[in-house]
Amino acid sequence: MLPHHSTPHRAPIEVPYEPAEWPAPLRHIAPADVLERWSAADRGGHAPRVVAVPDGDGWAAAALVTARPRTAYLKIVDVVGHVPTGVAAVVSYARERGLAQVKWEGWTVGAEEAAAAGFTALRPPPAPGAGPEAAFVRWLDDVVVPEPPYYRQSTDFTCGAVTALVAQAQTGAEPHEPLDRPAELTLWRDATNFPACEPVGLGVAVRRRWPSSPVEVLLDTDRPVLLDHCSDGEREWRAVLQRASRTDAGRLGVPIRSRRLSLDGLRGAVGRGEHVLLLVSLAAMQGFDVPHWVLCHAVVPGAVVLEDPWFNTGAGDTWADAHLLPVADASLDAMSLLTDRPFRGAVRIGRAAHRG
Template identity: 35%
Template sequence: MTIEHTPGARLPEGLSASAAGAARWASVREFWMPVTTVVRDDDGVVIGAALTMARPGTAYRKIVDVVAETADAFAEVVRAVVSLAAGDTRPEGIDIHPAVVVHVEEHESLDDARTHALHDLGFERQAGPVPSVPSTLIDTPAGVRVWSRWATRAPGRVIPYYGQTTEVTCGAVTALGAMHASGHGAFAADRDDNHSIELAFWRQATNLPACEPVGLAVATREALRDAATSPRVVISTDQPVLLEEYRDRPGERALREDLQAEGRRRAQLLGVPVEHRWATVDEIAERVAAGTPVGILIDLTALIDDPSPHWILAYDVIDGNIIVSDPWVDAENAETWADTFALPLPPATLDLVARWGEPAYRGVVVFAPREAGAAQA
């Protein structure tokens, strides 16, 4: 038996995928570092192949699709991917970060033999996400189930995964996820209800259309109605932020500056602490490891090739990697909630992306830990 790993998405001759599977093989852009893994028997005949991908600079690998005629061949292909992701093999021309987790997308229901094969290889099926973006709607054609194999341990804390259903509500979803995790549940079982909850919170927190750190913290504090569960803000500037696109529109900029000034006034009245300094990645990791979720303002460019400000929620640390829930799923480029519900960011990657603006500033919102929230529930 031989194993080949090659850059790109190239389903080998001799194997055929369904129409949906073929579309998946054609959907992964080079930016997501696609790799094709092929397993051949002792006679050189291809018995199975897998397509994998990951965001650059991250510590995961996702199996987008496996094509194999038998359960045994399926198991051999998945085992080969696990070895590649762990860095046990380093094929020429493939430069990927060692992964602390490998995810498998289950687009069509697996038969019992393949399910057993995943269990035998150390994979566990993940709990279902909160109904939101299409891939989280499990019982629909776009929905996927997710299996994960962590190299050492799985996250010890649970953030109910919710994907933002608009382009501007990442901050609201980040705050709602932190509140839910601390015992102040907000999400529902119905997707339409969740969409309403998401929009309602965004309306409270928005700077039209962005959510800046102080405004996001104030909206969270007002929703919690208890000073004991108040978030705190650490931001490296005392000037208005997220206004870069309004440089040539002074009227619109002035409105948003006024909104931010009001947010800071409300923060002072409500007792929301605001510190002006550059939060280090080590500090963020220490807070998260101690059980405190942290919302982080980032630049998406390095992760999905999109120069946009964005919010993510850090909620655990595994093998030095900060585990984040990213509400944005880039579905047009083959992403599903598998890519974003437990995204491991090495410290260097988090340090690179956790900034915005020119000159750059860093903003984080430190939410109440689970213990404080549970005490108030």
């Protein structure tokens, strides 16, 4: 039974994340293994903070919350003390900030307790890795977002292939398509510009793998892309391969639209049940400017919902962050304009014509 408190709970407060010197009220209610987990990662890039509910001279509850920068969610790592009070405080805190979603990692909470607080269990990936075996989500606008499977890329360069595989797994274009490393590497091999997947090559590979799926490439530049890091010699032969991909697109009937995909256009396509593979920079969300493919598969008020096939375990990032990830429209608009001569690259995959 929870201890009786003579003083009513006060409004939640935000406390800085200071693992070198946790506040005494927190140490009083938090198990040692929980504080050890909170301290184990370098969470500084994900705005860590403690949301606490004061009660008398102590705290009734507290939660460590984090989130990737420029996103529209909040993640609970753990709640300590009186759990329902702590979760309600975090949900209220997220609503006040206009966020779309709260997630809850399942280190110390089970499905029944999470459901009682209004959370739904997420489908765990085949191998959670360093993350929790379970996680939960609560959408704050009472929206219904269909959940694709989550799969983490197994290399540093197969993000494009993974986003295409996850998109097709969700649509049922191939009901028995394996979502595993052989499928990932096989599709990457057909799409790669060594080692990256540029938009035209990725669109061509999708058409080859799923001929019944409508595919369109949207790329508002005619020059070769994703080659800024290469030497002059490397740029030359990679450019040859990108021109060959354009030839293949023409032969296979894959349209290449030279207009820039707008965020309204992206939201419209996703809202119609299509999928958009979108090239973004990780500078905003992870702190390093690396081109990266994500899957846009749903929209909610003010945000687009992504599947990100990569997460940074060293920063306390887990599959719970990368799965059903809402990113505010303006943030997604900014992070999907690449290089100092900005371009936007995307592959739109329509609904497949299913076999009878």
